[in-house]
Amino acid sequence: AQSVSQHNHHVILSEAASLELGCNYSYGGTVNLFWYVQYPGQHLQLLLKYFSGDPLVKGIKGFEAEFIKSKFSFNLRKPSVQWSDTAEYFCAVKQGATGGGNKLTFGTGTQLKVEL
Amino acid sequence: NAGVTQTPKFRVLKTGQSMTLLCAQDMNHEYMYWYRQDPGMGLRLIHYSVGEGTTAKGEVPDGYNVSRLKKQNFLLGLESAAPSQTSVYFCASSYSMTDRMITDTQYFGPGTRLTVL
Numbered sequence: 001a002q003s004v005s006q007h008n009h010h011v012i013l014s015e016a017a018s019l020e021l022g023c024n025y026s027y028g029g030t031v032n033l034f035w036y037v038q039y040p041g042q043h044l045q046l047l048l049k050y051f052s053g054d055p056l057v058k059g060i061k062g063f064e065a066e067f068i069k070s071k072f073s074f075n076l077r078k079p080s081v082q083w084s085d086t087a088e089y090f091c092a093v094k095q096g097a098t099g100g101g102n103k104l105t106f107g108t109g110t111q112l113k114v115e116l
Numbered sequence: 117n118a119g120v121t122q123t124p125k126f127r128v129l130k131t132g133q134s135m136t137l138l139c140a141q142d143m144n145h146e147y148m149y150w151y152r153q154d155p156g157m158g159l160r161l162i163h164y165s166v167g168e169g170t171t172a173k174g175e176v177p178d179g180y181n182v183s184r185l186k187k188q189n190f191l192l193g194l195e196s197a198a199p200s201q202t203s204v205y206f207c208a209s210s211y212s213m214t215d216r217m218i219t220d221t222q223y224f225g226p227g228t229r230l231t232v233l
Contacts, residue, residue, distance in 0.1 A: 009156070034221070042158075042204065045225040064137070090158060102147055104211055104222060108158040 002027040004093050006107035011026040013081050013114050021110050023065075023091030026098065032094040033074040034104065035065055039087045047089070061085070086114045118142055120225035121166030122207050127196045128231045137192040137210050147210045148190040150182060151175075152203040159206065162197065165190055197232045204229050 003026045033049040048059025055067040065076045091107040120141045129135055146167050151159040161174030165184040181193045208222040
């Protein structure tokens with residue numbers, strides 16, 4: 001079965017620091033990759049996604065992620081975080097072109113706290 | 117568009133009671149999903165549906181049943197609630213994929229916080 005690993009469970013940063021959250025997956029075939037964010041008390045919202053093409057994907061609020069196929073990774077980055085980025089971040093993977101409901105496998109999440 | 121809505125937002129049950137969570141979407145999506153979210157475990161798929169009248173098991177289906185009688189609604193039932201089912205439940209929906217080049221995103225509802233005593 002496919003698995004998704006987010007190695008950083010809790011990250012604390014000061015405002016303006018750079019952010020990189022790791023995401024690795026186990027499936028070797030075609031994948032679609034997502035990062036979702038969950039702000040305190042809210043539902044999951046899509047930050048960015050990769051389906052094909054340029055492996056560097058830009059999302060909302062200054063976030064970007066790079067798909068490195070050889071490393072089975074899809075790390076999330078932001079050059080300068082803000083206090084409002086405090087949230088939980090989830091990486092998710094969908095095995096591409098297999099049908100069957102387009103199911104996502106989620107990582108366990110990374111809780112980011114940005115301090116003023 | 118309201119997107120994906122869930123009712124109720126909060127519920128407290130006693131062990132052994134039953135209840136139904138309702139998910140509704142107004143985006144004409146084919147696929148719908150029920151997840152549970154637990155601390156340190158991310159989101160785990162309970163059941164999903166690829167169309168009206170069809171349902172399938174996900175990763176953690178035991179103790180839950182679902183029905184998709186109408187395309188826009190997806191119901192999650194707890195037959196006999198147990199404390200282990202205390203969780204936050206999220207519903208999501210997405211387009212069907214008729215062409216592998218068509219992108220697909222799951223849109224989530226606001227969640228239902230369920231406590232089983």
